[in-house]
Amino acid sequence: xxxxxxxxxxxxxxxxxxxxxxxxxxxxxxxxxxxxxxxxxxxxxxxxxxxxxxxxxxxxxxxxxxxxxxxxxxxxxxxxxxxxxxxxxxxxxxxxxxxxxxxxxxxxxxxxxxxxxxxxxxxxxxxxxxxxxxxxxxxxxxxxxxxxxxxxxxxxxxxxxxxxxxxxxxxxxxxxxxxxxxxxxxxxxxxxxxxxxxxxxxxxxxxxxxxxxxxxxxxxxxxxxxxxxxxxxxxxxxxxxxxxxxxxxxxxxxxxxxxxxxxxxxxxxxxxxxxxxxxxxxxxxxxxxxxxxxxxxxxxxxxxxxxxxxxxxxxxxxxxxxxxxxxxxxxxxxxxxxxxxxxxxxxxxxxxxxxxxxxxxxxxxxxxxxxxxxxx
Amino acid sequence: xxxxxxxxxxxxxxxxxxxxxxxxxxxxxxxxxxxxxxxxxxxxxxxxxxxxxxxxxxxxxxxxxxxxxxxxxxxxxxxxxxxxxxxxxxxxxxxxxxxxxxxxxxxxxxxxxxxxxxxxxxxxxxxxxxxxxxxxxxxxxxxxxxxxxxxxxxxxxxxxxxxxxxxxxxxxxxxxxxxxxxxxxxxxxxxxxxxxxxxxxxxxxxxxxxxxxxxxxxxxxxxxxxxxxxxxxxxxxxxxxxxxxxxxxxxxxxxxxxxxxxxxxxxxxxxxxxxxxxxxxxxxxxxxxxxxxxxxxxxxxxxxxxxxxxxxxxxxxxxxxxxxxxxxxxxxxxxxxxxxxxxxxxxxxxxxxxxxxxxxxxxxxxxxx
Numbered sequence: 001x002x003x004x005x006x007x008x009x010x011x012x013x014x015x016x017x018x019x020x021x022x023x024x025x026x027x028x029x030x031x032x033x034x035x036x037x038x039x040x041x042x043x044x045x046x047x048x049x050x051x052x053x054x055x056x057x058x059x060x061x062x063x064x065x066x067x068x069x070x071x072x073x074x075x076x077x078x079x080x081x082x083x084x085x086x087x088x089x090x091x092x093x094x095x096x097x098x099x100x101x102x103x104x105x106x107x108x109x110x111x112x113x114x115x116x117x118x119x120x121x122x123x124x125x126x127x128x129x130x131x132x133x134x135x136x137x138x139x140x141x142x143x144x145x146x147x148x149x150x151x152x153x154x155x156x157x158x159x160x161x162x163x164x165x166x167x168x169x170x171x172x173x174x175x176x177x178x179x180x181x182x183x184x185x186x187x188x189x190x191x192x193x194x195x196x197x198x199x200x201x202x203x204x205x206x207x208x209x210x211x212x213x214x215x216x217x218x219x220x221x222x223x224x225x226x227x228x229x230x231x232x233x234x235x236x237x238x239x240x241x242x243x244x245x246x247x248x249x250x251x252x253x254x255x256x257x258x259x260x261x262x263x264x265x266x267x268x269x270x271x272x273x274x275x276x277x278x279x280x281x282x283x284x285x286x287x288x289x290x291x292x293x294x295x296x297x298x299x300x301x302x303x304x305x306x307x308x309x310x311x312x313x314x315x316x317x318x319x320x321x322x323x324x325x326x327x328x329x330x331x332x333x334x335x336x337x338x339x340x341x342x343x344x345x346x347x348x349x350x351x352x353x354x355x356x357x358x359x360x361x362x363x364x365x366x367x368x369x370x371x372x373x374x375x376x
Numbered sequence: 377x378x379x380x381x382x383x384x385x386x387x388x389x390x391x392x393x394x395x396x397x398x399x400x401x402x403x404x405x406x407x408x409x410x411x412x413x414x415x416x417x418x419x420x421x422x423x424x425x426x427x428x429x430x431x432x433x434x435x436x437x438x439x440x441x442x443x444x445x446x447x448x449x450x451x452x453x454x455x456x457x458x459x460x461x462x463x464x465x466x467x468x469x470x471x472x473x474x475x476x477x478x479x480x481x482x483x484x485x486x487x488x489x490x491x492x493x494x495x496x497x498x499x500x501x502x503x504x505x506x507x508x509x510x511x512x513x514x515x516x517x518x519x520x521x522x523x524x525x526x527x528x529x530x531x532x533x534x535x536x537x538x539x540x541x542x543x544x545x546x547x548x549x550x551x552x553x554x555x556x557x558x559x560x561x562x563x564x565x566x567x568x569x570x571x572x573x574x575x576x577x578x579x580x581x582x583x584x585x586x587x588x589x590x591x592x593x594x595x596x597x598x599x600x601x602x603x604x605x606x607x608x609x610x611x612x613x614x615x616x617x618x619x620x621x622x623x624x625x626x627x628x629x630x631x632x633x634x635x636x637x638x639x640x641x642x643x644x645x646x647x648x649x650x651x652x653x654x655x656x657x658x659x660x661x662x663x664x665x666x667x668x669x670x671x672x673x674x675x676x677x678x679x680x681x682x683x684x685x686x687x688x689x690x691x692x693x694x695x696x697x698x699x700x701x702x703x704x705x706x707x708x709x710x711x712x713x714x715x716x717x718x719x720x721x722x723x724x725x726x727x728x729x730x731x732x733x734x735x736x737x738x739x740x741x742x743x744x745x
Contacts, residue, residue, distance in 0.1 A: 044476065046483040056714065227492050285386075300492075301467070303419075358389035358598050360421015363733040 054262025054308075056366050059271075078198045078275075079123035079259065082190055089190040091126035093117055096183045102149065105219045106234030107310070109182055110153035115239050115310060117186035118160045119259040122241035123313070125196040125248060126188030131157060132166040133184050138177035149180065160239035162186065194248055200255040201276035205344040206322035208315045210243055210329050211236070211337035213265055214293035217307035221300065229299075233292045238311030243335045247315065250328045256316035259309070263367050265341075266305040268314050269352045270366040280352045282342030282364070305354075306367045316344065383597030392602040393425055399609050403429035405561050405697060406608050407554065409547055410516075410568030411438025411723060412596050413604075418730045420598045422605075430609065433562055433697035434720070434727040436550055436653060439515040440467050441719035441726050444649040446683040447543045448473035451512050454541065454676045455486045461504060463497035464512040465519075466490045471722050472715070474683050494519075494526040501530065501538040510672045513540040518570040520544055520661065521635035524642035527663065527670050541672040542662050545648055547571050548579045549659035554696060555587040561697045564590040564612055566604045569623040574639075576631025580619050588617040595623040642667055652691030652719040686710075691718030694727050701731040708732060 050057040067074035080093040097113045114131065121128040133153060137146065157164050219235040221227055240259065247254050256276065260268040265287070273280045289297075289304045297304045311334070317325045322340055329335035352364040408414055414434045417423050423432050436442050452473045455462035462478070469478040469490060482488040487507075491497050494511050501509035513523040523540065530538040547568060554562055567580060572593045580591050590611035594604025604622045611618060621627055641664070648660025663671045673679045688706040693699045701707050701720065711717040713729045720726035 044480055044483070046480065048479045048483050050470075050479065227490075356420045357384050358386050358420050358422070358425070358602075360423075360425050362419060362421050365733050 052262075053367070054267055058262075059366070079120040079257075080126065080186075080188075082124050082126075082197075091121045091124045091128075091188045091190055092185070093120040094183065094185040095120060096181060098178065098181050099220065100178060101220075101223055102145075102180060104223050104235055105231075106215070107219075107237035108149060108152050109180060110149040110151070111156040111237050112310060113182040113184045114153055114156035114160055114162070115237055116261070117184040118162055118239045118241055119261075119311075119313070121186050121188040122239075122244040123196070123257040123259055124190060125194035125244060125254065125257070126190045127245065128160065128162045128186055128188040128239075128241050130165045130188075131162050131184050131186045132168075133164050133182060134168040135170070136177055136181040136183075137169065137171045138179050139171055139174040141179050146180065149182075153182070156239070160241060191248065194254075196254050196257050198256055198258070198272055198275035201272050201278050201280075201316045201344050202255060202318075203278060203344050203346045204319050205255055205316040206319045206325075206340055207269070207280060207282065207342040207344065208317065208322065208325060208329065209260075209265065209288065209339055209341050210240065210313045210315070210335040211311075211339075212288040212290045212293070213260070213309055213312060214289060214297065214304040214307040216261075216310040217264065217302075218293050218296045220308075222296070227300075229296065231292055231296060233290070233296070236309055236311035238334055240311060240313045240334060243313060243329055243332055246328050246332055246335075247317075247325060250324065252317055252321050252325045252328065254315055254317055254325075256314075258314045260312055260314055261308050261310060264304070264306040264308055265314065266303065266352070266364050267366055269364065272314075272316065273352050274350045276344075277349045279345040279348040279350070280342060281345050281355070282352065283355045284357050285355075286339060286341050288337050288339050305364055319343065383595075383599040385599065388599055389425075389602060392599065392606055396430070396602070396606050396609060397427050399606065399613055400427050400430055401613060403431070404563055404609060404612050405431040405433055406564040406566065406605070406612075407433040407435040407562045407697065408566040408594070408601070408604075409435040409437040409551065410566075410571070410596075411441065411726075412570070413566060413568065413594060413601055414438070414727070414730075416596055416598055416601050420601075422598065422601060426605070430605070431697070432605075434695070434730075435554070435565075436650060436695045436719065437516070437547070437568055438719070438723045438726060439519070439545060440465075440471055441722045442545060442650040442652065443468070443471065443514050443543050444651045444683075445474055445685050446649070446681055447541070448477075449475075449683045450673065450678040450681045451541055452476065452478065452481055453678050453681060454510055454672060455481045455488055456484070457508070457676070458485075459508050460676075461487045461489060461500055461507050461509045462512070463489045463491045463494075463500060463509060465514065466492075467723070468512055468514060494523050495529070498526055498529055498533075498535065498538060501535050502533075505537060507537060508675070509538050510676075511538075511540045513542045513544065516545055516547055516568065516571050517575045517639075518568070518573075520639045520643065521574060521632070524639045527642050527667050528638065530670055531667060539670050539672040539675045540663065542643070543648070544643065544661035545650065546645075546659050546661065548583060549656050550650070550653075551580075551583055551591075552587075553653070553656045553659070555583075555589060557696055559696065559698050562589075564608045565592070566594040566601070566608060567591050569593055569595040569600070569627055572621075572623070572627040572631065574632050574635050576636075577619060577621060577627065577629050578631075584617055584619045590617050590620070592620045593623050593627050595626065650719075651685065652689065652695055654692065686717040689718035691720050691728065694718075694720050701728040704728075 063074040080091040095116045102109045118128045215236040219233045222231045258268040269280050329338035354364050497511035592604045592608045643661035644664040646662040649655045690704040716722045720728035
């Protein structure tokens with residue numbers, strides 16, 4: 001790729017893969033001769049933080065820049081790709097972890113790196129099996145800390161039931177990294193008969209969430225430079241592959257799964273509504289938002305629906321199986337707080353609408369980019 | 377949750393809405409001045425729950441939105457300097473100037489820091505004596521005491537590497553400007569509770585008298601807003617025009633007097649341009665002469681940066697309720713939430729941005745405001 005089309009392409013296009021957890025199907029490398037950046041230039045000449053925040057800017061980057069470059073179909077993107085290898089259906093995903101600070105209440109970058117990729121694999125119904133771990137370390141990081149993070153990563157892998165089978169280490173000059181970045185890639189096997197994907201939501205489906213939302217994002221914000229505030233909120237960083245296995249084993253005909261990470265529940269539901277061309281109605285009062293999350297979001301001016309989670313899943317299941325699916329989730333310690341939050345409707349395809357606490361309605365839009373504290 | 381759930385109670389909301397419905401006999405148009413109240417109205421769908429004919433006009437009360445383009449361009453010029461650490465409230469970072477926003481400057485190497493309290497910027501200045509630390513001091517009367525305290529502390533500590541780019545705006549002159557407009561449709565105001573918590577209510581007394589317009593000081597939770605609307609409609613229906621306080625748990629007639637002293641020591645009144653509206657006389661604060669050394673506009677010589685707003689943008693008419701957002705030719709084409717031309721498209725609670733989100737629904741007729 002680097003030898004083709006050399007002039008207008010930003011240098012980082014050829015050097016990095018998709019920066020998020022969006023897997024790209026059919027990886028045909030298209031001819032890049034004369035290729036120019038297809039992103040609307042009036043937005044920004046340079047990459048912004050928001051391009052990595054899982055909102056509309058991220059979606060633009062995937063749709064207009066990565067997918068065309070790789071010859072992929074941007075409408076078919078989920079958390080993991082499913083490819084056929086011989087008779088097996090193999091799920092693949094990759095994810096990079098740049099969280100700051102590296103240690104936060106309830107977790108750390110090592111555990112996050114495992115759970116992020118494990119959960120992405122689980123979102124296509126796969127049994128996660130193997131991970132790779134790539135470490136990009138900034139010169140000067142204490143070996144002791146690297147050791148503790150690696151141990152946390154190993155422990156999280158054991159907990160999720162996956163093995164780390166390959167790794168890589170690169171060290172960059174001091175000042176050219178932010179301490180430590182980790183990339184994990186994962187593979188898993190999709191059991192026969194399981195067909196879960198972002199385009200499969202159907203009118204009437206029930207929308208479930210596996211527990212209280214907003215914990216990870218608020219926990220990390222609470223220890224961010226310049227924003228520190230006292231809270232007892234812990235990140236929900238945990239693997240959810242067990243929840244998915246339970247749903248499948250119980251015979252639930254799961255249509256769509258999504259782990260609402262960056263961009264939160266709002267981004268996840270918007271992406272599903274768009275991919276499946278359906279409307280989604282949610283009931284705000286039914287959404288499990290812990291008091292501490294609501295309070296923190298209140299004074300930071302954030303909508304809990306756009307705050308990141310790292311140990312939750314959203315499931316679209318047939319309405320007649322909703323109660324059974326909830327019971328299955330609630331029977332697992334990782335899904336005790338599972339709740340039904342809404343349904344799929346024929347109206348307003350591609351749009352997510354919430355019934356508000358006092359009986360009104362509002363559109364729940366895809367967040368644009370970085371979630372920032374508002375001041376008023 | 378204490379002090380929050382009480383003001384979201386659906387049964388009380390229904391009761392207030394019933395009272396509102398039984399009060400209203402004819403169409404009325406009122407303006408909520410504050411962006412925080414607009415946010416509550418949109419977030420809770422209050423505008424759709426009001427009876428037909430009761431129109432909420434979303435006023436120019438979001439400080440991020442009304443900060444003039446040229447002030448943002450000045451901020452961008454300062455923030456791009458290699459010797460500067462530029463500190464700002466979070467949501468100011470993505471407000472576009474004429475070419476880019478602070479995120480863009482950051483991606484090009486500018487040192488931009490989001491702070492939650494302006495006092496954090498003073499701490500940054502203490503910790504970085506070899507850098508110039510600039511805080512973007514924006515907002516209405518609400519944020520003024522903390523911003524004033526910041527400059528006061530910097531002067532007291534003789535922090536020569538700290539300065540503030542000030543673009544403060546004031547509510548009462550904006551109400552006057554709206555009422556003086558020959559085309560005005562606004563018949564009453566919900567005044568911003570947090571502004572009044574600082575400044576008190578006295579400065580609204582002459583406005584009620586001069587314009588014979590009901591002004592009801594209103595809070596920010598859904599029930600607060602519904603109660604403000606109810607009291608306003610009651611006055612309108614009875615032909616009264618009075619100053620009323622529907623937010624007594626935070627607002628008194630005199631306000632926060634020590635905070636006012638701090639503010640009036642550090643700031644002095646100035647003419648101020650409002651994005652989408654234009655110049656309003658004596659509608660803002662700048663640093664007083666005693667604190668002029670801390671004025672970033674002087675320190676970095678950016679006062680010469682003058683920017684014209686897009687001639688396509690009709691946000692001034694939107695903000696006065698003269699046109700609906702979608703009646704503007706640029707709406708949804710040249711002007712979208714990600715590339716806004718005017719104030720109401722910038723913030724998610726701006727009238728144009730709210731319409732843009734709702735427009736994607738099948739039945740835009742259900743959208744009030």
